[in-house]
Amino acid sequence: MQLPDRGVGSDAVGRTVGLLTELYADVQPHGWRLVDRPGADHRRAVSALSSDVGVLADVIGEAGVPAGALKLQLLGPLSLAAAVSLHHGEKVLSDAGARRDLAESLADGAAGHLRHVQRATGSAPLSVVVEDGDSAGVLGGTIPTASGYQSLRALPRHEATGQWAGLVRGLRDAGAETVVLRPGTGFPSTRTTGGTT
Template identity: 55%
Template structure:
């Protein structure tokens, strides 16, 4: 069973890919999962949508006041997005080489086909999500372009294992028909689950065929008008992603699900989400827990240390915002009757840091690593005891 690992599921502050690569490689050494940096502060083309749109094969985009738009030919905006992503790959490769770091694991995050179709606009002014042919083209183009990106990442960085995160913050809105049209007077009709499943399967399979060793589906819910629950999204994800082909003794499964971490009881709790965690881990799949923003974690009772167990150092909550989170997870694990060894199926992900200072971002990442290591010690001890 692998160790509990930490990673970053989001962007990094600043505009320098060399500095960002150095921060992320140093903070997330083995067995943790370093990431290809995302730096939206650089401007258009480095934001999540523009960055992923730049991967599209045989489709081009430009930037308009209302967002990224599909266009017949690539222009300056498209070239800027492609150039920024290429620069990020080269920067990480150079930093690893200069520092003598062997990049064994690397996590790459991209916007998934649902959210990309929701956020890309047609020339006529509507979301590409509203047109069946456009949705199909976006999914197919993303699958081909992302496969090429994975091959380039593996070749340039020398990463032994590449995990791709399909970030779908608009998933519940798309499936619930909650996204407004351009006029704002109507909403785009909900997509059938069969079409969503096919799009996710298409992209996931293309990524794995290109040599990625892991695929993480990260669906999202914003709340308003969204009828699809986390349980609904997890079930659809399990249908779309390939089954785990590895044994419990092997280091990494092929498919994982990302969920926000919430307590089992009390304020902000959601017991159904823990039912999902139990089902996925017992099926041999991984769960990536999105940790809350550092400010939220410091204010949450669930993050306070248990009196019966000394918390991991450092103990200052301003330095270690996730102090006590490992114990909270372990206690919940015991309450729902899961084998402590299955804690190794967890990855703890620090959230987006793009709005943080470099100091706070590095503290959040260090805290996520400390929490993962604390939880792994509990796993090795067979539980809290």
């Protein structure tokens, strides 16, 4: 869920950055950028996410009934790589190693977040929606560089599908009842339920 009016860390990128494990980011004039250690922006994003899970658990507890199905949303690995920058200012999308690290960190962190929500809410059935709306631009080579004068090279399709598969697998292993992948225009949404992939 996004709450951008609440400030830094509550937009789609900030909420997803708050899930990352062993990677940290802060906000620069051009957006989120990876950094060596967690700063105020990263801590704010993590804290807001944790606080929201606590509030959700309180609301469910006060209702006095088991929670119904819950839906979690997060930004997909391609859109995140197109939105977050490296130390020198170019997007993570421009570096194969950084893309891999970001995708693995997201898969691990999203699975951990899912387990946290399950514990807090009494193991309610959970569905996860992965919003990867920039995937068409990432795969089509139309995402602009930091300067805006050129476009970043198109991501190989096999790399994209591998990142999606890793994320979905991690979420399913963590207990997601349903995972819905919503890529960009031109790609059908994919839904996995139960033991299917």
